[in-house]
Amino acid sequence: MKLALIGVGLIGGSLAAALRAARRVDSVSGFDCDPSALVEALRLGIIDRAAASIDEAVRGADLIVIATPVGVAGAVLRSVAPSLDVDAIITDVGSTKGSVIAAAREALGAKFPRFVPAHPIAGRELNGVVHASADLFEGKMLITTPLPETAAPALARVEELWRGLGARVERLGHQDHDRIFAAVSHLPHLLAFALVAQIAGEPDANRKFQHAGAGFRDFTRIAAASPAMWRDVCLANKQAVASELTSFRDTLAKLQQAIEAGDAAALELMFERASSARRRHASDFDSA
Amino acid sequence: MKLALIGVGLIGGSLAAALRAARRVDSVSGFDCDPSALVEALRLGIIDRAAASIDEAVRGADLIVIATPVGVAGAVLRSVAPSLDVDAIITDVGSTKGSVIAAAREALGAKFPRFVPAHPIAGRELNGVVHASADLFEGKMLITTPLPETAAPALARVEELWRGLGARVERLGHQDHDRIFAAVSHLPHLLAFALVAQIAGEPDANRKFQHAGAGFRDFTRIAAASPAMWRDVCLANKQAVASELTSFRDTLAKLQQAIEAGDAAALELMFERASSARRRHASDFDSA
Numbered sequence: 001m002k003l004a005l006i007g008v009g010l011i012g013g014s015l016a017a018a019l020r021a022a023r024r025v026d027s028v029s030g031f032d033c034d035p036s037a038l039v040e041a042l043r044l045g046i047i048d049r050a051a052a053s054i055d056e057a058v059r060g061a062d063l064i065v066i067a068t069p070v071g072v073a074g075a076v077l078r079s080v081a082p083s084l085d086v087d088a089i090i091t092d093v094g095s096t097k098g099s100v101i102a103a104a105r106e107a108l109g110a111k112f113p114r115f116v117p118a119h120p121i122a123g124r125e126l127n128g129v130v131h132a133s134a135d136l137f138e139g140k141m142l143i144t145t146p147l148p149e150t151a152a153p154a155l156a157r158v159e160e161l162w163r164g165l166g167a168r169v170e171r172l173g174h175q176d177h178d179r180i181f182a183a184v185s186h187l188p189h190l191l192a193f194a195l196v197a198q199i200a201g202e203p204d205a206n207r208k209f210q211h212a213g214a215g216f217r218d219f220t221r222i223a224a225a226s227p228a229m230w231r232d233v234c235l236a237n238k239q240a241v242a243s244e245l246t247s248f249r250d251t252l253a254k255l256q257q258a259i260e261a262g263d264a265a266a267l268e269l270m271f272e273r274a275s276s277a278r279r280r281h282a283s284d285f286d287s288a
Numbered sequence: 289m290k291l292a293l294i295g296v297g298l299i300g301g302s303l304a305a306a307l308r309a310a311r312r313v314d315s316v317s318g319f320d321c322d323p324s325a326l327v328e329a330l331r332l333g334i335i336d337r338a339a340a341s342i343d344e345a346v347r348g349a350d351l352i353v354i355a356t357p358v359g360v361a362g363a364v365l366r367s368v369a370p371s372l373d374v375d376a377i378i379t380d381v382g383s384t385k386g387s388v389i390a391a392a393r394e395a396l397g398a399k400f401p402r403f404v405p406a407h408p409i410a411g412r413e414l415n416g417v418v419h420a421s422a423d424l425f426e427g428k429m430l431i432t433t434p435l436p437e438t439a440a441p442a443l444a445r446v447e448e449l450w451r452g453l454g455a456r457v458e459r460l461g462h463q464d465h466d467r468i469f470a471a472v473s474h475l476p477h478l479l480a481f482a483l484v485a486q487i488a489g490e491p492d493a494n495r496k497f498q499h500a501g502a503g504f505r506d507f508t509r510i511a512a513a514s515p516a517m518w519r520d521v522c523l524a525n526k527q528a529v530a531s532e533l534t535s536f537r538d539t540l541a542k543l544q545q546a547i548e549a550g551d552a553a554a555l556e557l558m559f560e561r562a563s564s565a566r567r568r569h570a571s572d573f574d575s576a
Contacts, residue, residue, distance in 0.1 A: 071552070121501045125566075141499070176495075183487055184496050184504040191479055192503065193562040194539045199471055200565035207464075208472050209569040211429070213409045215480065215513075216472040218506040224566040225503075227559035234547050234555055245544045249537060251482045256533045259522050264359070267522055271515035274481040277488035278413075278512040281497040 004061035008032040012067025013132030021134040031057040054079040066092040071232030074103030091116040097145040097174035099236035113151040116158040125224040138166035145174035182240035192222035292349035296320040300355025301420030309422040319345040342367040354380040359520030362391030377442045379404040385433040385462040387524035401439040404446040413512040426454035433462035470528035480510035
C-alpha cells in the first residue's frame with residue numbers, strides 16, 4: 001500500500017510509523033508546509049519521500065491521510081481532489097468532525113463517498129513529528145463518523161487498519177461526536193490553556209509555577225498541546241464549545257456564590273458529585 | 289519520640305508511616321472522629337493506640353500532628369491545648385495557613401510559639417488511611433510558614449523531621465502561601481470539581497465519561513480528592529480563592545468572545561502563552 005501523509009506532525013507521524021511497524025505500508029510520501037518537519041520525518045524513516053506539493057504526495061497513493069490542524073482541512077482536500085487515484089481512499093484524524101465533513105463534501109464532490117472521517121483519541125504533551133511514536137494508538141479509541149454516503153468498503157478498510165494498530169474502533173454520528181468531545185476534550189483543554197495563560201501573565205508567575213502541586217502540573221501538561229491545533233478545534237466546533245463554556249461559566253458563578261456565602265453544604269455537595277462520578281466511572285478510565 | 293496523630297487519613301497516615309519507616313518515632317497514638325479509620329490504621333500498623341479522645345491521644349506526646357480538614361483545626365487545637373506536655377511541639381499539614389494560624393493563636397494562647405504551621409505539597413487521588421504510603425513525601429516540597437513568635441527550636445525540629453523523610457523544605461510568609469496556593473492548587477481543584485460535577489449532571493453523562501481522553505481523565509483524577517478537605521480549603525482561604533475565581537471567570541469571558549467572534553489570532557496568542565510557559569517551566573515540574 002502506498003500512503004500519502006498530508007501534515008507530518010505528532011499524530012500523522014505516529015500513524016505512518018505505526019503502519020510501517022505493522023508492515024501495512026510499502027511507501028510513505030509526506031507533505032507539510034513546514035519543510036523542517038519533512039526533513040525530520042525523512043531522518044526518522046517515517047516517510048520515504050518528501051513531496052514538494054500535495055499533488056505530488058497524493059499521485060499514485062492508495063490511502064491519503066489528512067493530519068493537519070482542522071482549520072486547513074478544506075484547503076488541503078481541494079488540493080487533494082484532482083490528483084486522486086481512481087481507487088484511493090481518503091481519511092483524516094481531526095478532533096472535530098462536522099466541519100471536516102462539510103469541507104470534504106464540498107471539496108471532493110462525487111469522490112466524497114471515499115472519505116472516511118476518523119478521530120483517534122490519543123495525544124501526547126509533546127508536539128511535532130520528532131515525538132511521533134509507533135505505539136501511540138495501542139489500546140486507544142478510534143472513532144469513525146461515517147455518513148450514509150460513505151462507501152462501505154472504504155470505511156471497513158480504514159477501521160481494519162486502525163484495529164491492526166491496536167485501537168478500539170467505535171462509530172458515532174458526527175454531531176454526537178462533536179457535542180461529546182466539546183464537553184470531555186475541547187472544554188478541558190480550553191480551561192487548562194486559560195488557567196496556565198492567566199498564571200503565566202501574573203507578576204509573580206515564576207513563584208507560582210515553582211510551587212505547583214500535582215493538580216496544576218496536570219493542567220500544564222494539558223496546556224502543552226499544540227496551540228494551532230486547538231485554535232482550529234475551537235473555531236471548527238464553535239457552537240458546541242461555546243455552549244459548554246456558557247454552562248461552565250454558570251457553574252463557576254454558582255460555586256463562587258457558595259464560597260462567598262460560606263455555604264459549606266453546597267460546596268461539599270458539588271465536590272462529592274464529582275468525586276463519586278470519578279469512582280463510578282473508574283473502569284472507563286482504566287480501560288481507556 | 290511519642291507522636292499523637294489527630295486526623296488519621298491519607299496525609300496524616302502517610303506521615304506516621306514515613307516517620308515509623310525512618311525509625312523516628314517510638315509510638316503513635318491516633319484519634320479520628322471516624323472509628324473505622326482508627327481500626328484500619330491499627331490493622332496497618334500505622335498507629336499503636338487508638339485513643340478515645342483528643343485528650344487521651346495528646347497526653348504524654350512529644351509531637352502532635354493535626355491532620356484533619358482545616359475547617360476543624362480550631363476545635364481540635366482547643367481540645368489539644370489543655371493536655372499538652374510542657375515540651376510538646378504541635379504542627380499541622382493543612383493546605384491553608386492563615387486560617388489555621390489564627391485558630392492556633394486563639395486556641396493555644398501562651399503555647400502558640402510551639403505551633404509550627406506546615407504544608408506538604410503531596411497527595412494522591414485516593415483518600416483515607418488505607419491508601420497511606422510511607423514514601424508519599426519523598427522528593428516533594430514541604431512548606432513552613434513560621435511567625436515571628438514561632439519558637440526556633442520547634443521550627444528546626446519539624447523541618448528536620450520532614451527533611452529526614454526526603455522532603456525539600458521551604459519557608460514562606462503565610463499570606464504569600466495562601467495567595468500562591470489559591471492560584472496553583474485551590475483554583476485548579478475547584479475547576480476540576482466543577483467540570484466533572486457538571487458533566488456528571490448531564491443526561492448523557494455515561495457516554496461522555498466513556499469517551500474521555502487523557503485531558504479529561506486528568507481532571508477526574510484531580511476531582512477524586514476529598515470533598516470535605518476541599519470544602520474546608522475553599523472556605524478557609526475564601527478571599528484569595530474568590531479573587532482567583534473572579535480573574536479566571538474574566539479570562540473565560542474573553543476566551544468565549546474570541547471564539548464567538550472567530551478571532552483565531554487571539555485564541556492562538558492565549559494558547560501559545562500557556563504552551564510556552566509550560567516549556568519554560570518544565571524544569572520546575574520535573575524536579576517537583
